[in-house]
Structures are given as structure tokens and as C-alpha cells.
């Protein structure tokens with residue numbers, strides 16, 4: 001047998017026993033050992049181990065905890081003819097929605113890497129980081145050569161995908177010592193992988209290829225101890241992802257078909273797109289969805305919801321076509337009513353904390369205003385009336401494409417103040433501030449009685465977080481989408 005020592009060890013172990021995994025993602029009770037199950041669509045042999053030992057990369061799908069996936073009922077809403085929910089008087093604080101993205105599965109009962117092992121993992125990652133492209137290329141080569149059927153799960157162009165894998169590994173390693181953050185992050189990743197068609201039985205296969213790639217490139221830091229640490233870490237990672245996917249499977253489809261029902265051009269490069277899904281789609285204001293268009297199969301991009309959930313179920317997104325952006329370009333320039341796209345489940349934790357008594361200070365840059373608009377609608381519908389200040393930034397006044405809507409909301413709600421901000425040197429009216437949003441915030445006083453929310457380009461989020469801390473909002477009261485994921489937002 002050819003291959004690295006790690007692969008040989010894994011191969012030997014993996015071939016010796018097999019965990020039978022049903023198509024549903026559950027262990028198939030009563031089946032014997034030394035068997036190979038085939039996934040229905042791809043004929044992929046599944047390998048793992050039997051018994052209680054867990055084994056090398058023997059992540060297994062387990063039934064979800066009873067009732068844990070049951071959706072809670074959102075408070076009833078009074079609706080208007082237009083389908084929008086009418087503002088109600090002060091109402092009880094809504095429970096966090098099950099799909100709010102902060103929900104994580106419990107740590108699975110598999111070995112957790114020790115502090116020394118986490119150190120070994122981080123050393124390996126530090127060594128391969130400068131050659132990350134080569135490592136991930138090798139990983140995918142191993143994967144596709146050994147399992148050509150899996151190629152169909154990935155987009156034709158793999159560039160973004162490569163980067164994504166490595167970032168996920170880095171994020172995991174960075175939070176390896178913090179189980180709460182780790183389970184939250186990996187639960188989201190596990191749920192998010194359902195739309196790709198990822199099955200529990202793929203994880204051992206992926207793990208073997210990952211180990212093979214790491215061993216080949218981590219010349220100085222790879223050792224039997226490092227290998228053991230990685231095996232433990234990968235077993236834990238994959239088990240959390242599998243468990244989260246299994247829980248999610250009990251309550252939601254892997255993906256939704258959505259028809260474009262309206263497409264409104266707001267500027268030469270920005271469109272407001274409204275979608276109708278084929279099945280109910282539960283989400284919270286402040287979250288985002290992922291979209292695959294018919295023009296770029298298996299290429300997924302994230303877009304925040306631009307409104308709170310509506311009683312007619314329609315979903316609105318704001319999309320800006322970025323230069324050379326495949327999906328954003330197609331959605332802005334090509335999509336039209338009647339086209340059908342595919343949506344992944346909702347994700348993201350930038351949701352309104354209704355348990356807080358504080359005001360809300362929101363920084364939105366460009367199309368980053370979309371989730372903030374959704375949050376305003378949610379507060380209007382369900383929340384306590386709290387002071388809600390929005391600093392809405394754009395490079396020029398012309399690019400404040402949603403200012404009219406924001407002004408209308410401001411006129412409707414006495415607790416809402418909207419402060420448009422455009423770049424220095426732009427001709428503006430008196431009501432518009434100039435500069436970068438984070439600088440404007442720093443010059444606007446002390447905001448320690450507020451919770452902070454930031455949404456927009458990654459650079460603005462980074463400097464926005466610093467600015468919010470500077471004006472008195474502690475880190476734990478600042479919410480924003482994960483910068484790792486934002487790198488893949490839009491295009």
C-alpha cells in the first residue's frame with residue numbers, strides 16, 4: 001500500500017471495522033462489522049470503526065436529542081393587507097428563535113484534545129500557513145483521486161473553496177480551547193454543510209485526506225503526538241458537525257427552492273430582490289442566507305435578509321454586483337422574476353438581544369444596511385421600544401441607495417434616528433455627515449448605554465468594532481457577522 005504512514009495507519013484501522021451509517025445520518029443498528037455501506041447517490045464506500053472506542057475519524061451520526069429540534073412558535077403577529085406586520089404596543093420579549101444561529105449542540109462524548117495537544121495542532125497550522133494553498137490543493141487532490149464521486153459536490157472552480165477550508169481549520173484551531181465558541185461555530189458549519197449534500201459518512205474520508213495533506217507539508221512539526229492530536233481534534237470537529245446536521249435535519253430541509261418574484265434596480269450595480277420559497281423559511285432579522293444561482297452551480301454566496309420575517313413568507317435581499325463577482329453579478333444583471341435560485345438555511349448571530357435594556361447603536365456600510373433595516377422592523381414588531389441609532393455609511397450620497405426607506409422608518413418610529421454618512425469631499429446636504437463611519441462614531445460622544453451592531457465591508461467591521469469599544473461599548477455587547485464568513489459574502 002502506498003501513502004504516508006498516517007494514511008497507512010488510518011487506512012488499516014478504517015478498513016478493519018466499518019460503522020454502518022444509514023442514509024438518514026443515523027447508525028444502522030443490527031448490521032454487522034466489516035461491511036461497506038454505499039451512499040445512495042454517489043456510491044461512496046463509508047469507512048469508520050465499530051464499538052465504543054470511536055476510532056480514527058470514526059465520527060458517527062447519532063439521533064438528535066428528543067425535542068431539541070422542535071421549533072418554538074413565534075409570537076402571533078397582526079398583519080396588514082400588504083403582508084407587513086403592523087406595529088404593536090409593548091409586547092413581551094420574544095424568545096430567541098431556534099434558527100437564530102446561536103444554538104449549538106452539546107459537546108459530543110468523544111475525547112477532547114488536551115492543552116498540550118492543542119499546542120501541537122497550532123504549531124502544525126503555523127508551519128503550513130505560508131503554504132496553505134499547496135496544502136489545500138493536495139488535500140482536494142487526494143480527496144478527488146480517491147473518491148471521484150465527491151467531485152460533484154464542489155464547484156467547478158475551487159479557489160474560494162480552498163481558502164474556505166483553511167480558514168475553517170484556522171478558526172477551529174484558534175478556538176480549540178474554548179468549547180462554547182467551538183461548538184457554536186462548528187454547529188453552524190455542520191448545519192451549513194447540509195445544503196452541499198454532505199453526509200455523515202463523508203467525514204472519515206475527508207479526515208484521512210486532511211491528515212495525509214498535513215503530514216506531507218508539516219515537515220518540522222509533524223510527529224506521532226501531533227498526529228494523535230489531529231485525529232482527536234478532527235474526530236471532535238466532525239462529530240459536532242454531524243450532530244448539528246442531524247438535529248437540523250429533524251426540523252428543516254437542507255435547502256429551499258426560491259422563485260424571484262420581484263427585481264428592483266436601485267442603482268447601476270445594486271438590486272433589491274424579493275423571493276418566495278417553496279417551503280416555510282424561519283429566520284431572524286440580522287441573519288443571512290446563502291444562495292446558489294442556476295448560472296453558477298454549487299457556488300454559494302451569503303446575503304443578509306433585508307427585512308424581518310413577513311406573514312406572506314416573502315424574503316428580500318439587497319445585492320450589489322461587485323467587480324468580477326459571479327453570483328452578485330448574475331443576481332443584479334441577469335436574474336428576473338420567474339427565475340429560481342436555491343437557498344441554504346439561515347445563519348448568523350447578529351440578532352437583536354431583546355433581553356437587553358440598552359439602546360442599539362448600529363453601523364451599516366453600503367449593503368450592510370440591509371440586516372439593520374431588518375432589525376429595525378423586528379424591534380418595531382416585537383421588541384421593547386429602545387433608542388435605536390443607525391449610522392448609515394456610503395462612499396457618496398448617490399450610494400445611499402436605501403436612505404429613503406430608512407427615512408420613512410425614522411418618520412414612523414420615534415425611537416429611531418438615522419444618521420447618513422458619506423466619504424470626505426462628497427457634496428452633501430446639511431443632514432448628512434462626512435467621513436468614515438468609525439471616525440464619525442468616535443466623534444459622536446459616549447455610547448456606553450447601548451449595544452453595538454456592525455454590518456458592512458470587513459474593513460469597516462474591524463474598524464467599527466474598535467470605534468464602538470472606544471465609545472464605551474464592551475466587546476461582549478458588540479455583535480457582527482464572522483469576518484471569516486464575510487470574506488465570502490457577496491462575491
Ligand SMILES: NC(=O)C1=CN([C@@H]2O[C@H](COP(=O)(O)OP(=O)(O)OC[C@H]3O[C@@H](n4cnc5c(N)ncnc54)[C@H](O)[C@@H]3O)[C@@H](O)[C@H]2O)C=CC1
Nearest residue numbers: 304365366367368393394395455456457459460481489490
Ligand atoms: N452582515 C454584514 O456584515 C453584511 C455585510 N455586507 C458587506 O458589505 C459590503 C458592502 O459593499 P459596498 O456596498 O460596496 O460598500 P462600500 O465598499 O461602498 O463601503 C460602504 C461604507 O463602508 C465604508 N468603509 C469601507 N471600507 C472601510 C474601512 N476599511 N474602514 C472604514 N470604513 C470603511 C465606506 O467608507 C462606506 O461608508 C460588502 O462587502 C458586503 O459583503 C453586506 C451585507 C451584510
